Amino acid sequence: FCPACQALQPPAPRPDLFRLMDCDRSFRIDAEQLQRRFRSLQQAVHPDRFGQRPPKEQYYSEQHSSLINKAYKTLLSPLSRGLYLLELRGVEPAQETDCDATFLTEIMEINEKLAEPKSEDVLEEIETLIKVKQEELTREVTAAFERDNLQEAKKLLAKMKYFANLEDKLKAKKIPS
Secondary structure, X not given: OOOOOOOOOOOOOOOOHHHHOOOOOOOOOOXXXXXXXXXXXXXXXXXXXXXOOOHHHHHHHHHHHHHHHHHHHHHHOXXXXXXXXXXXXXXXXXXXXXXXXXXXXXXXXXXXXXXXXXXXXXXXXXXXXXXXXXXXXXXXXXXXXXXXXXXXXXXXXXXXXXXXXXXXXXXXXXXXX
């Protein structure tokens, strides 16, 4: 907002999402603090509050609201937060071929189980496995970032991406057709 006239201003071209959401630039975040900041910002700039304002401010409100949603979603998810941290540090994300053969075999086996006819027991088993692996990888990524080992974080985030894809496939499989 303009300090003089209180008119809403356009968002910065490439804002730092951590700064926007008032978080430290760290892999470890306080999800409750993030949610409070999200609600506070949305309350201030939500388009519903700008219906009677000039069209330019209405447009800026939509831009800010969209940016705040993107920041919240990016920082809340460990995978997207980690990838964003790498991007901020100028590190390219890992390619799919960067994972070791043992890991890729494990992913292939889970994919094969998911491709089999639907069995609730198998789906629950896969869901538990994915959850455990994601939690384990999140702890390892946290440690890698805290040691400032960006290459290790990059490799671990590539693995997290595989499990996120499996999670999406699992959700699609569980939805009744």
